[in-house]
Amino acid sequence: MKRINIITGHYGSGKTEIAINMALKLKEQHDNVVICDMDIVNPYFRTNDAKEFLEQKGIRVIAPDYASTNIDIPVLPGDILSVFTDKSCYAVLDLGGDDDGAVALGQYHRYLKDEDYDMYYVLNALRPDTSNIDDIKALAANIEYMSRAKITGLINNTNLSYLSEPKHLADSMEFADKAAKALDVELKYITGTGEMLSALPDKAKAFELELFMKLPFDALA
């Protein structure tokens, strides 16, 4: 994985779960790992919700003063600059959904343009607004325009929440390949729980997720 890993895509596609898991994976290989919650759109189900857990794992969490604070307007913390100035750190930047969320990255263009980064577009083919190639292309173009950054890879995270079946992911592979081709990028990872990944014929790109965003009626909550 590269030093800077940016997670973008349609809202509700699983960006935050992937960002958290990617930070954990980076931590296995590097000492200095930071995750930035750059979501300026969505007040619920955020990276910051897993802050305590991530910090226990030795991962630095940078989050905006927004949800669950007394500030109603999201402000990106100055700390985010440290991702670009401290070249020894490995970072995951979790953007908000759609182009509305990707806009938060734009102001860092002057730093990002000299970096070798990856920006992953997360796809859930069972999200109705990204279930055809034209919509995906349009959204990806808007995200690139607003973020002033280039999408470099696709992550297929197709799932149906608690009704997910392994075949949902396996059946979406053909579509995910098409989407990657349409965006002119490589399909980098296929993500899901261990069970979801079990039906994949080719597991070379499989990336197993542990899920952190829990609903309040989950028995363990």
Added chain:
Amino acid sequence: MGNKVLMKGNEALAEAAIRAGCKHFFGYPITPQTEVSAYMAKKMPKIGGVFLQAESEVAAINMVYGAGGAGARVMTSSSSPGISLKQEGISYIAGADVPCVIINIVRGGPGLGGIQPAQSDYYQAVKGGGHGDYHLVVLAPSSIQEMVDLTADAFDIGDKYRCPVMIMGDGMLGQMMEPVEFKDTDTASLPEKDWATTGTDMKRKKNIINSLFIEPKDLEDLVLARQKKYDEIEANEVRYETEDIEDADIILVAYGTTARIAKTAMSKAKAKGLKVGIIRPITLWPFPYEAFEKALADGKKKTFLAVEMSMGQMVDDVKIAVNGRADVDFFGRTGGIVPTPNEILNKIEEIAGGDK
């Protein structure tokens, strides 16, 4: 996988409204329901509908009044502080017998409050946030699928009885993602809107949409006629779900997200050998008194435990329903704090322990 897709509560609501024939949406953004407006802004132009972000919630609800009066299927959406602003318009709409659908994705209050989930707008929705003798039909889904199904029903109920209908969800329902399926709906059996201001073509008498009646006798007659309609709604539209209320010592009463948390607590309590059931009101007005009659039918001693994300609002209706025939207790969290299953379990155990 059928035709199931994964959707966020707010966008599912908007899509369900469009599928129910809503082609007019007037709103103003506010967390945690903004995705309703955003979805409408994106989709309405594609289907030849109207999306308008008004200059304020007050303007939006009055646009709803106008479009509804002209016979359109129309919706507005907001969250608690925005719904407070709409109350004058809601009262006018009720007073002019205009159908429309109003979404409230409730957040913590009072005042600007917070942006996390709450149920502290129950009084406002059910006891009349605006002035005058009127009711809103208030539907309280507890899953995204139910949000979708009730949205179609809300438009039908509104058109059938010529009244405003509110769908009241909490921030959690608006923001969480769940699998949903959209079913075809049938509106063929609804009455024609021969009262709407659609233009006379010089062929009929003018239709007038109005809530001003200076003559007391005229106004009383209208209010009495409307009350008959409310009686009909109370007779026909009550909805609720019960689970294991027969033979229960403790019956939980909860709606929306809280009902699902309460059900998790109920399973945990049962695993400990306690006899617990649940009543989940789906219509908050009309309140499902019938469910309580069923639960009380055996005449045994029992406790009703209302669980809410508020300081206790629906619990008043539980007391009216129980009318002294059983104990009524309450557990709630407020300010945007969502109760956990274990907190509710502790309360259940406290009540069960006290009985010994």
